[in-house]
Amino acid sequence: MHVLKLIFKNAFRHKLRTFLTVLGVTIAILAFGLLRTVISAWYAGVEASSASRLVTRNAVSLIFPLPLSYREKIRQIEGVKGVSYGTWFGGIYIDEKNFFANYAMEPKTYLEMYPEIIIPPDHMAAFLRDRKGAVAGRKLVERFGWKIGDIITLKGTIFPGNWDFVLRGIYRGRDNTVDETAFFFQWDYLNETLKKAGRSWTGQVGWYLIVIRDPGIAADVSLRIDKTFKNSLAETLTETEKAFQLSFIAMSEAIVIAIQLVSFVIIFIIMAVVANTMAMTARERIGEYAVFKTLGFGGLHISGLIFGESMVITMTGGVLGILLTFPAAKIFSETLSAYFPVFNVATETIYMDIAASFLVASIAGIFPAWRAVNIRIADGLRRIG
Amino acid sequence: MSSRPLIVRIRNLFKSYRRGSQMLPVLNDISLDIEEAEFMALMGPSGSGKTTLLNLIAGIDRADSGTITVGGLDITTLSETELAGWRANHVGFIFQFYNLIPVLTAFENVELPLLLSGLSKKERISHVETALRMVNLSDRMDHYPGQLSGGQQQRVAIARAVVTDPTILVADEPTGDLDRVSAEDILELMERLVHELGKTVIMVTHDPRAANKAHVISHLDKGVLNARPQADF
Ligand SMILES: Nc1ncnc2c1ncn2[C@@H]1O[C@H](COP(=O)(O)OP(=O)(O)OP(=O)(O)O)[C@@H](O)[C@H]1O
Ligand SMILES: [Mg+2]
Numbered sequence: 001m002h003v004l005k006l007i008f009k010n011a012f013r014h015k016l017r018t019f020l021t022v023l024g025v026t027i028a029i030l031a032f033g034l035l036r037t038v039i040s041a042w043y044a045g046v047e048a049s050s051a052s053r054l055v056t057r058n059a060v061s062l063i064f065p066l067p068l069s070y071r072e073k074i075r076q077i078e079g080v081k082g083v084s085y086g087t088w089f090g091g092i093y094i095d096e097k098n099f100f101a102n103y104a105m106e107p108k109t110y111l112e113m114y115p116e117i118i119i120p121p122d123h124m125a126a127f128l129r130d131r132k133g134a135v136a137g138r139k140l141v142e143r144f145g146w147k148i149g150d151i152i153t154l155k156g157t158i159f160p161g162n163w164d165f166v167l168r169g170i171y172r173g174r175d176n177t178v179d180e181t182a183f184f185f186q187w188d189y190l191n192e193t194l195k196k197a198g199r200s201w202t203g204q205v206g207w208y209l210i211v212i213r214d215p216g217i218a219a220d221v222s223l224r225i226d227k228t229f230k231n232s233l234a235e236t237l238t239e240t241e242k243a244f245q246l247s248f249i250a251m252s253e254a255i256v257i258a259i260q261l262v263s264f265v266i267i268f269i270i271m272a273v274v275a276n277t278m279a280m281t282a283r284e285r286i287g288e289y290a291v292f293k294t295l296g297f298g299g300l301h302i303s304g305l306i307f308g309e310s311m312v313i314t315m316t317g318g319v320l321g322i323l324l325t326f327p328a329a330k331i332f333s334e335t336l337s338a339y340f341p342v343f344n345v346a347t348e349t350i351y352m353d354i355a356a357s358f359l360v361a362s363i364a365g366i367f368p369a370w371r372a373v374n375i376r377i378a379d380g381l382r383r384i385g
Numbered sequence: 386m387s388s389r390p391l392i393v394r395i396r397n398l399f400k401s402y403r404r405g406s407q408m409l410p411v412l413n414d415i416s417l418d419i420e421e422a423e424f425m426a427l428m429g430p431s432g433s434g435k436t437t438l439l440n441l442i443a444g445i446d447r448a449d450s451g452t453i454t455v456g457g458l459d460i461t462t463l464s465e466t467e468l469a470g471w472r473a474n475h476v477g478f479i480f481q482f483y484n485l486i487p488v489l490t491a492f493e494n495v496e497l498p499l500l501l502s503g504l505s506k507k508e509r510i511s512h513v514e515t516a517l518r519m520v521n522l523s524d525r526m527d528h529y530p531g532q533l534s535g536g537q538q539q540r541v542a543i544a545r546a547v548v549t550d551p552t553i554l555v556a557d558e559p560t561g562d563l564d565r566v567s568a569e570d571i572l573e574l575m576e577r578l579v580h581e582l583g584k585t586v587i588m589v590t591h592d593p594r595a596a597n598k599a600h601v602i603s604h605l606d607k608g609v610l611n612a613r614p615q616a617d618f
Contacts (some may be wrong), residue, residue: 003500009488123395291484294445295498296473298466377445381480 007308014281018313021277025317025360026324028270029353033325035263035333036349041200042249042256044342048177050242051215053113056208056225057244059235062088065204066234073228076207079221081213084109085204087190090165091154093144098141099338102154102183103206104190112209116174121147123169131189137180139337141170152183159194159201179341211236267356274364280312282368289372290380303369310365311358318357322350391454392553392585393442394417397453400437411437413608415451419553419601422583424576426596429605434469435589436467436557438605440504442587443476456552475499477546477584479556483538485530491517491541492526498549516544520574536567545576547584556588560595572598 012018033144038046058064060201075083086105092098107128111117119127119135126148134152150167165185173180185206185382195202212221222238229236239247249256282289289302325345333343343354400412411434419425427435440446441453444460446462452459463471478484495516499509512543517523520540530538539559546554556575560568572595578584588599596602604611 006486006489013488065458287484288486289484291480292497293469294472294478296469296471296501298469378440381445381484 001380003304004308007305007312010281010285010305011309011312017277017280021274021313022317022320024273025270025314025357028080028266029318029321029357030328031266032263032356033321033330033345033349033353035259035266036352037325037332037343037345038340039256039259039263039379040346040349041343042252042339044177044340044344045179045238045245046242046249048116048179048342049245050162051218051240051242052219052366053214053241054210054222054225054238055241055244056061056210056236056238057206059226061235062206064234065201066208068203068205069230070208070234071205074210074225077224077228078223079212079214079217079224080210082109082211084205084209085187085205086110086184086209087187087201087204089154089159089163089185089190090157091158093152093154097191097338100181100183101179102185104187105188106185110184110209113209116178117171118174119169119171123171127168130166130168131186131192132164132166134165134183134185135169135171135323136167137168137341137343138172139180141167143337159190159199163193176344177342181337181341189316209241215326266343267360271360271363273312274310274360275367277313277369278306278364281304281309282306286375286380287383290375290377290383293377295380299373302354302372303365306369306372307362307365310361310368312360314357314364318353322353324370325353327347365367389420389422391418392421392456393417393587394425394452394454395442396452396454398438398441398453399449400434400441400446401449411608412441412448415608415610417603417610419585419587421585422579423601424579424586424599425588425601426599427587427589427603427605428455428591428593428596431591433605434608435570435605439555439557439587439589442553443478444472465564473498474549475552477549477554479539479542479546479550479554479559481558483530483535483542483562485538485545487530490527490529491522491533491544494530494541495544495548498545502549512548513544516548517541518546519547524535534567535563536570539563539567540574543571543578547578547582552585554586556585556586558589558591560590560592568592568595 056066057068058066064383066087071083073083074080084106086103089102089104091102093100111119111124123135127135136146146167148167148170150165152165154163154165156163171180191202210221210225211219218240222240225238226236292302292305329343329345335341336343395415395417397481398412398415399410401408401410403409415438427438429435437446441448442455444463448461451461453461458471460468460471461561486497489497492513496509499512504512514523517526520543522544523539525533525537530541533541557576560571563571575586575588576598579586588595590596
């Protein structure tokens, strides 16, 4: 006879109670995993950003542009390997709830700086040929059922009017950390249209994207760029892409902290649930444990039985919860792709699930084990009958 | 009276329980000798301290003072861990309510005390089979306690008690929960343990018929003991 067998038999002695507890753990671990995934999705842009890319923007605010003439000056600054630029377009596709990122950019140089964005060569050629051409991410295309050659109309918010684009390319991410829900088109098209209409923002860009020779010199190059434009009409603020992404997230940091808190509260609650189950179980079996002790089994054996049972119940729920996290995250990612372009269950999340399950099982076993080990045998035996 | 060696030797044993601020004396200067292969019945009114005395002899409770020597070893000097090891090797327990583990089969219940013995799997199997054959339950090895009658469960419990070949067997009202026929059965089995295997049995009982099977009947009343050998012993 194996001790493990006894532990398993004990764990499933009260079928309904064990089932409910396992269900509770499953749901808790699932919820915990999804919340942790939401948090990592929040930081996905930061994680995916490269340490050798800098972003230069207007020092006052992102809503103010920079002149295109800065491009040449930046290119000449020591340590700069390449310069490109883009402008946030902020167009709406049919309805506001269809939100996705869309911006104008200088096609050749911009995409060279993003090796993680993969466009088939024929798509790329078609995109470059068509002034009104646009490229969209694979997930975005799937979401709206677009096809190559479709005319996509965006309603301008910053730049009023209806803007027609022709879908010329579909890009994929090099790996699953790349946002596949963005939409971009040629900056020249934006600029010429604005010029024709006699609007502001002509010859202006929203940001410069800079590739540097080596991530180690990011701080120096940033300083040099900003110094160059000091006391000019449009002073600049240069930071790494990572810092740039973080500055967006900083605005919603409170929400992230709240989610983090809730995720730990869930673990805390399930700890109480499992602890209650284990306490009930151990109370009922105090006589049995007394019999074990009578036969000569020691405190280690008894605690082993109790912790083992706690582990079996919690780990069953934990494993089920982890397994369910993947399909649940997939459904989440499909319905929330507008908010979380990258929604992957991280390996760290699984580690945290396992750690949380272990913690719950251990803590739930402490009190019952302590009681069972310390009760006097004679008293334990008196409980029977 | 007899020249058989002493297996249990109790001298000046005191035990009291604390109830609130009051001390409740239960055993008051008990001295007792039990010979090897003796079948002793311990009788007395409810609350007289029979279970308490049995527990002290079996090493699952602690006396306030006095000595309990079992097989030459004064067990009052042992630590908790030493005592647990000693119980595993030297004491077989039979309880009123059988106290089998409900999720284990008859076979596994009997095997339980052997898990601490360091015997190989093969040796354990042969020991368990021998013990179950002795209590005449070879055909019920795979039954769970819930699938056995009270008398059968008590026989499994007896097999569990003897499987380690202990020095003494202690039984606290082993027939208290059984009908007459099953009780007869169990008592016969205990007699056989004494006569055929030379076991020393200390049995607490309320039943005079059960006590009559014993060689010696000790009466415990208000914490004081008086022994009286059976006429035919
Ligand atoms: N843990 C305890 N705490 C306090 N008092 C106790 C404890 N255990 C037993 N007693 C008291 O000690 C006395 C003797 O108890 P014990 O169980 O030994 O009696 P008994 O002779 O076995 O009785 P019965 O025939 O009813 O089983 C009783 O008065 C009982 O209430
Ligand atoms: Mg009693």
